[in-house]
Amino acid sequence: MKKIMNKAEIFLDEMIEGILTTHPGDLTVGRVLRRIALQYPGRFFRRKATVMLAFGLIFGLPAGFAAAQGLTTNETFTALVIGQDSVYANALHGNGYASKSWVSNAPVEVIVPLEGPVLTGKPVTFKLNGNPSNPHWELGDGTTAYGKSVSHTYQEPGFYRIVMGSKEGDTFKELSSAIVRVHTPETLHLPQVLLDTDARNEIDDQHYIGYGLFSNMDVLGINSVHHGPHRTDRGGDAQEQMNYGEIIHILALSRQSDLLMHRTENLMPQVFHGSKAPLQAPSSGNWQDTRPVKSEASEAILAAARGASPDNPVWVLPVGPCTNIANAILLAREEGLDLKSRIKIIWLGGGPEQVNVRSFNGENDPWSVYVTGQSGIEFWILLENPTGASLALDKRTDLGLYPKNKLGDYLVAISNIWSTQPKKALYDVAVVSMVVGKHLGLDWLTSVEPSSVQGPDQEYRWQKVESSTDVYIIREIDAEAMKADFFNTLNGKPTELPPMR
Numbered sequence: 001m002k003k004i005m006n007k008a009e010i011f012l013d014e015m016i017e018g019i020l021t022t023h024p025g026d027l028t029v030g031r032v033l034r035r036i037a038l039q040y041p042g043r044f045f046r047r048k049a050t051v052m053l054a055f056g057l058i059f060g061l062p063a064g065f066a067a068a069q070g071l072t073t074n075e076t077f078t079a080l081v082i083g084q085d086s087v088y089a090n091a092l093h094g095n096g097y098a099s100k101s102w103v104s105n106a107p108v109e110v111i112v113p114l115e116g117p118v119l120t121g122k123p124v125t126f127k128l129n130g131n132p133s134n135p136h137w138e139l140g141d142g143t144t145a146y147g148k149s150v151s152h153t154y155q156e157p158g159f160y161r162i163v164m165g166s167k168e169g170d171t172f173k174e175l176s177s178a179i180v181r182v183h184t185p186e187t188l189h190l191p192q193v194l195l196d197t198d199a200r201n202e203i204d205d206q207h208y209i210g211y212g213l214f215s216n217m218d219v220l221g222i223n224s225v226h227h228g229p230h231r232t233d234r235g236g237d238a239q240e241q242m243n244y245g246e247i248i249h250i251l252a253l254s255r256q257s258d259l260l261m262h263r264t265e266n267l268m269p270q271v272f273h274g275s276k277a278p279l280q281a282p283s284s285g286n287w288q289d290t291r292p293v294k295s296e297a298s299e300a301i302l303a304a305a306r307g308a309s310p311d312n313p314v315w316v317l318p319v320g321p322c323t324n325i326a327n328a329i330l331l332a333r334e335e336g337l338d339l340k341s342r343i344k345i346i347w348l349g350g351g352p353e354q355v356n357v358r359s360f361n362g363e364n365d366p367w368s369v370y371v372t373g374q375s376g377i378e379f380w381i382l383l384e385n386p387t388g389a390s391l392a393l394d395k396r397t398d399l400g401l402y403p404k405n406k407l408g409d410y411l412v413a414i415s416n417i418w419s420t421q422p423k424k425a426l427y428d429v430a431v432v433s434m435v436v437g438k439h440l441g442l443d444w445l446t447s448v449e450p451s452s453v454q455g456p457d458q459e460y461r462w463q464k465v466e467s468s469t470d471v472y473i474i475r476e477i478d479a480e481a482m483k484a485d486f487f488n489t490l491n492g493k494p495t496e497l498p499p500m501r
Ligand SMILES: [Ca+2]
Pocket: 197, 198, 199, 202, 204, 205, 319, 320, 428
């Protein structure tokens, strides 16, 4: 569905295109125009201009350009304001009005995504875009290197966080990162996941984290996130920090429950601080105009994408609001990183008809779900109600299924504290099961609807679609099979994940 543009929007687009076509590529790189370039990649990608030169030429251009377009200046009015790190433009034409803005706070200096898997004992080359002064690399295994392109051979399999930055004296400024799984030939096929959780608002997230850690999949990292700062009874502004602390707590309990016999120290995930507040919907109503807020977690999602091999994309598994993933999507647009071939998303959230009714996760940031749904990235939505709720703990029969260790004891304790009701929904758990089931080709998703996510003007409703799509609503699951897989995994018998055919 293409939005119908008014005359002012058309004019503004034409004006920008005119600037790009009439000024050849003999200037130097500027961040602001690079942002514009993303809107017009075909025409401008190789052109260059500094912000200051752009300031002059854009101001000098509109009248002449308007004439060239067969428009008279009294029909049109344009203004461009260029700040230190942003451009704002508006246009009037007839009765129409349009505005656009660009923000240039994204680093241009970024690590080029890898093209294939990394193996122990085989050299890998990291490259960067842009021209940081004195590029400095920390390669995650204690090795450091300098230069625009560096090669390295990892001796041990595991997860490595590669950081590129500039170094002035002793001050290191991080500019870009990549999370890389260094494989042996036997592990190349394993599913890669990045957990993303509002861990302490409830009891299902802790189950989900434990499930992921004791499974056979690669857990590259764990992101924390808010769960609706308007909920002052649930931690208010401090809740992201509380959720982060709960992730650390579950990791500690898992270590005390022999996790390191199952998953060596090299394969332990790092934990990242995420968004403290929901996204702000822009006044234009266009999702692309949403201003991203960078966090460790949004950078971790980009880092996992940069380090991923396109033949084994990373599953990002938000089980709180979609704020971190939506921020990552918006930041990826700014740096020109194509996420579609490198990540896939499963979100636990949403109600039967729409994003933010009968869904705690949907209510906490509905705009972020809309942004994610518009991005073109494969997006699976495992509905909070009724789908996730169908995977439920029955305390009359299931409490004995938990392992007798620190993690098992804690999960039983919080299940009992949460409520005296015999049944308790374990929503988030189903997302980890889904990765297992999809890898093995099992029929654990029993009702899936190709759909689209509509915006606030349509009350954030799901819309079924017949054509090909990137958004799938999961309405029914084999909850018993998933629950059995969860308890087996927690008891040290995780499902084998052999290579797919
Ligand atoms: Ca959750």
